[in-house]
Amino acid sequence: MKIILEKELFDIKTYITNGGYNAIKKALTMTPQSVIDEVKKSNLRGRGGAGFPTGLKWSFIPKDKSQKYVVCNSDESEPGTFKDREIIHKNPHSIIEGMIIAGYAIGATKGYIYIRGEFVREARIIEKTIYEAKESGYLGKNILNSGFDFDITVVRGAGAYICGEETALLESIEGKQGKPRIKPPFPATKGLFSSPTVINNVETLAAVPYIMIMGGEKYSRIGKEKSSGTKLFSVSGPVNKPGVYEIELGLSFKDFLENYLMGMKDGVKLKAVIVGGSSVPVITADEAMKVNLDYESLSQAGTMLGSGGMIIIGDNQCMVEALYILARFYHHESCGQCTPCREGTGWIYKLLSEILSGKCKEKDIDLLYEIAENMMGRTICPLADALSMPVMSFVKKFRNEFDKHIEGSCEICQR
Amino acid sequence: MLGEKIKKNYKSIVEKFEKKESALISLLYEIQKENNYISDGDISELSSLIDMPYSRIKSVLTFYTMFNQKKTGKYHIQVCRNLSCSMSGARNIINFIKENLKINEHEVSDDGLFSYTTVECLGACGSSPVVMINDTYYENMDEKKLRELIDKLRKE
Incomplete structure (x- = not known):
């Protein structure tokens, strides 16, 4: 509708x-x-x-x-x-x-x-x-x-x-x-x-x-009880039909991917989804296939509906590089008035560039997580949280890709 | 030096707003449109023209990334390199510009026509990669389309 x-x-x-x-x-x-x-x-x-x-x-x-x-x-x-x-x-x-x-x-x-x-x-x-x-x-x-x-x-x-x-x-x-x-x-x-x-x-x-x-x-009465009405989702990434879709809240992601976005592009497998704009926690392909697109279902899955800016990530995208790009963005956009955000986003960005180029040790991945945890909720506005949430979820759910970068064995980046 | 246009029009721009302060961004856009970039001299002149401290204007100018404090090319290209554009080939676009126009970021080509900068998310991710040239968006870009576009702009 x-x-x-x-x-x-x-x-x-x-x-x-x-x-x-x-x-x-x-x-x-x-x-x-x-x-x-x-x-x-x-x-x-x-x-x-x-x-x-x-x-x-x-x-x-x-x-x-x-x-x-x-x-x-x-x-x-x-x-x-x-x-x-x-x-x-x-x-x-x-x-x-x-x-x-x-x-x-x-x-x-x-x-x-x-x-x-x-x-x-x-x-x-x-x-x-x-x-x-x-x-x-x-x-x-x-x-x-x-x-x-x-x-x-x-x-x-x-x-x-x-x-x-x-x-x-x-x-x-x-x-x-x-x-x-x-x-x-x-x-x-x-x-x-x-x-x-x-x-x-x-x-x-x-x-x-x-x-x-x-x-x-x-x-x-449109949509779900606590998520009423329609919502616009703007979808980008390797799907056959990216673009803006207005749907009734509560539609399953699986249905949305298959029948609206017409599935993944040939040869690309779904790896992860950022459902509601770059600041919400990322979910894995398996998790995505079980959620419905409404406030409650997404919050139960540990993420958020956010702005409805959905970024689909395929198996040809390295997650460390994806997070590096997001960190660069939030570091650039921090207004600088709160120390945890100004310094934290910069520190995370620097760490990620080092991890990306294989110059880090394993403990630096833990440090990355720790900085993000410490930024959360400690600033005037949610910009610090907006980087914390992706960092924590990327590290938690795709730790193996970070480890590969430490070992210098990321197949995607070496291609 | 402020151009004649802005000296003539600044009052009508200020009048569009309830409070003078709200007109500041619009005034800076007008100066940039006329002069290509905004110099310290422009800020001084604007400061006395609208009776607003130099420091106040400079603080706003430096906070917002769309104001240029250095000369740009006649065609200023902004290339988005955020996640969606990056996944769909922004790096190829940037490399193409560097090689084809022989410029690095923030440099102006020898003929004065082109300059480029990378930017973060232009808000058109569904048709990535996206570049913006002056005021216009160009979506679903690839090297071939960009080559044609640059050739066209060269002839204008």
């Missing part, structure tokens, strides 16, 4: 013909509180990675008359993740409509879309989409004569993965270095320009109009 990507609804005319902007019309007849309740009933969880219940997040915003903000996180940068880009290409108005509804629900008159700097084409699409919505009276002053005002500003990032962390993103909108803030205070009480702020991922916001139309109850 597809909801967000069911059809290509690129321009406002097609969007409206297919029921677009009916959700905001419906929401405007309801009280803001009942809009929040409807989203709560849907059990929609944040699609950016953390999976926090969306309705609950909205309900944390103080109910007073002060300035509030809705921020759309479109800083999609987690390796393996490219689903939001697909929504911007195929159904951009759903994001705008979702933001307007969120604004109405929490009493905000201003929204920001923060989009990663490299998405130049996508930023243009969003600007065009906002223009179309304004022209048709869905954005701006006194929307559909309801007395409700809402406007959206687009802010472009400039190449910093850390800005996907919500408070770093707020710092970046404020024209500063994107360094995560210490919490509390949480953005719901002190966010953008020190005002209460809701930050939602593109995919989360795009689901909101559909929830308003079908009703929260009905949406909650």
Whole structure:
């Protein structure tokens, strides 16, 4: 079942013909509180990675008359993740409509879309989409004569993965270095320009109009009980049909691989899967064949649904090299304000380059694991954890490949 | 030296935003577009133009990787080398650029046309390997496609 990507609804005319902007019309007849309740009933969880219940997040915003903000996180940068880009290409108005509804629900008159700097084409699409919505009276002053005002500003990032962390993103909108803030205070009480702020991922916001139309109850029955709705998975690696797929949560990985991705490429055997973006623990092929793609099943298997950025790894890829690439990334992207992350990611990266070139001893593999363990949970934001989790799971599950590098006998790297 | 365009347009860029500070990244992009890179002199001029401390602008400029502090080629190539692109041949793309354009990372080719840098995840992993030339993505790249593209850009 597809909801967000069911059809290509690129321009406002097609969007409206297919029921677009009916959700905001419906929401405007309801009280803001009942809009929040409807989203709560849907059990929609944040699609950016953390999976926090969306309705609950909205309900944390103080109910007073002060300035509030809705921020759309479109800083999609987690390796393996490219689903939001697909929504911007195929159904951009759903994001705008979702933001307007969120604004109405929490009493905000201003929204920001923060989009990663490299998405130049996508930023243009969003600007065009906002223009179309304004022209048709869905954005701006006194929307559909309801007395409700809402406007959206687009802010472009400039190449910093850390800005996907919500408070770093707020710092970046404020024209500063994107360094995560210490919490509390949480953005719901002190966010953008020190005002209460809701930050939602593109995919989360795009689901909101559909929830308003079908009703929260009905949406909650799609997928699994605690993992309701559809989720976009962006798949890369040696499969026959990589790309973005919207599926009902709860589908088995085996079914997904065989019937959607059309299996592995000829001559390549599945070795491992990173299910939800590069920061989640890796699982082996055997483990992957037993999991279902939903929050609970993946957490029982010791990993996470994350952003749905699925990286398939074949038997022709050395796991030490794969981890080395990820470590290089996190080391490069660490903002540097917390010592365990700044030093830890660098140390791990250095150790891995040495292991990769066979310059290490066996005890260095244990050291690698130990550093990762010590970084976990000791920093302001989860970037340190985002490298710790892959390191610990790669070492635990593919120790033999690390040992081979120490011995200088990795068949894959020597090919 | 700031170009004429930015001197003329900076006010309208600042006005698009609720707070002046939010316009900083946009202003830096505009300077880079006009001057190819952002020099210390540009920062000083911008600092007095928008009344924001030099140190504040420099701290932002150096934090974000998309701002160039050195001259780049007319066509600046960013090659993704993260996991998905690496699995589908990013190394071949990098080697091809080095050999064909005779440049190392951060160098500009003798004719001033090309420079390249490796980057981490451009967010288009399903059609890897991916390269970005100036503002445009080129997906599912291989050496043949890149050769054709470079030849085309040379003639422009």
